[in-house]
Amino acid sequence: MSERAPAPEHLLEAVLLVSARPIRPADLASATGLPPEAVETALANLSERYSPETSGVVLRAVAGGYLFSTNPACSVAVERFREEARPAPLSGAAHEVLACALYLGPLTRGAVSRVRGVNSDAVVRNLLERNLLAEAGADRDAPGAPALLAVTDEFLAATDVASREDFPPLDSLVSREELDRVRERLTSPEATSEAPAGPETT
């Protein structure tokens, strides 16, 4: 191999950056492929590098695992950033998924993907994170009882409408035949779905 393997500390830093939850040393070892002792040593080094005295990012040992957090000394800046940050605008795909949940919901991830004709799991995940969609019960009739997705009050607040009834009715938007086609796609069983099959993330 012409390239040097990254240092154990670097591997841990990268994994710690992409986890919002504490990671157990055993999981760090299995992700990085490092022996447990190497993980221990690297964590000790990182604790120094990411200490409250030396950094705005601190490495905390919590709940049996390790986690990056902001240094409490910097919390004013973080809070102000949060106040001022402009939320990322919604994509066209996100609008489509919201329209599905608003007009056809509550419905499963699979149903969203079938109606749109394209795997929508990533977009759904993003909308859940942003609190515009929420899981509202489960479809007990489907195998694995997948969660049902619905729009949230926060979504309604973001659109500035008083209630769902303020949105134009569905039949004013699309024709009878088109609606029938949508319903057909909606109720077609998971197994014969033509929507690109993505891994079901549950």
Place this chain on the structure above:
Amino acid sequence: MSERAPAPEHLLEAVLLVSARPIRPADLASATGLPPEAVETALANLSERYSPETSGVVLRAVAGGYLFSTNPACSVAVERFREEARPAPLSGAAHEVLACALYLGPLTRGAVSRVRGVNSDAVVRNLLERNLLAEAGADRDAPGAPALLAVTDEFLAATDVASREDFPPLDSLVSREELDRVRERLTSPEATSEAPAGPETT
């Protein structure tokens, strides 16, 4: 004053940790309350601390702002930790459509298809889904006012450039001689001559 104010670098680190999108220097200044020059200096220091050679977390200048990302040298560990495969690379057609939007855009789907000589709607759809393209207004002069497509900040981040100006100018990509050869070949009389029967080769 009993507590010392955190160093500018620490304030920036904390704010950078809590954003998945590039933050403009002006927004960093406003969140941290630092003067722009102090932000500049601190960013320069952080670029060294979080460089690909020295860290598993790297500070990138992309899409007009600054962003913490994992070091690509550590991506295998990250992907193993998240149990997520790296997204499939884009097709050649997708790269062409993005090149159209970047250099000739904002432009309509029809214009993209005309430049490429093939219908590009499906490719466009996929790129909208991946947030690399977005609809930015509409062409009011065309019948039906078709949407105009433009590249997004996600596109700039995914191609690792700070701004559009970092792309080479379109005219620099092909040499004058090559372009002349195309013209010559197409406008010379032989180019349209009748084909004699092909030779038997089997």
Place this chain on the structure above:
Amino acid sequence: MTFESAGRSLADFTVELDVYSGPYEWLLALILKDELEIFEVPLRELVGLYAGSRDPESPNALDRDTDFAGSAAALILLKSRTLSPAVEPEADGEDAVAASPEELAERLQEYLKVRRAAEDLRGRFARAAGHYPSAHVVPPKPGRLRVAEDRVALAARRTFSRLLEPPVRHLGPITVTVQELVGLIRASLLRGPVSFEDLTRNMDRLRSAVAFAAALSLAQEGGVRLLQPEPLGALTLELVEPPR
């Protein structure tokens, strides 16, 4: 005829035919823009050229093959479509008008630039891959996000009225090549003229479509004559005697 050594993709595949010499991709562009008669392009020769340029050891051999097979299939389709009697060109008024060579040159020049830009982008994407953002994101304050009501309605209209692309899974993998069927047609014709119906009696639809394209290709190259006494009537193939 020559070709430059195979590179990363079909971008390096250069062909020299009587009607055209230059990059394969431009040939495709020319044909797709109706600027080069599809009949003038000897498909079999093209396949031969490609086969000769193949490097099975190359790491992206499969990609290249797939790209080529895809474009060759498009050419076959185009060729057969062009021959079928009642197909109108696309109702795209502006494009239906034959462009002058100057206009075409301009468009191809632009396309070439876009091609190069696409290659440049491919490299940039590849170099930037593997960057993952922080997961420690704080959510923005509730109420800061605005969602435009009319955009949701518009998205509903778009989503619910979209035609799904027809499923193609039932077509299965394409396991037949034009060369194969060219060989088969030649062999059948050694015993005398054959009707297209007899030739394709035991073939599925895909094979007969490719057989048709192969027959057209042979006819165009002058090795085979196609006889069809009346429009849409029975089609007979016969071997053309080589000149002595």
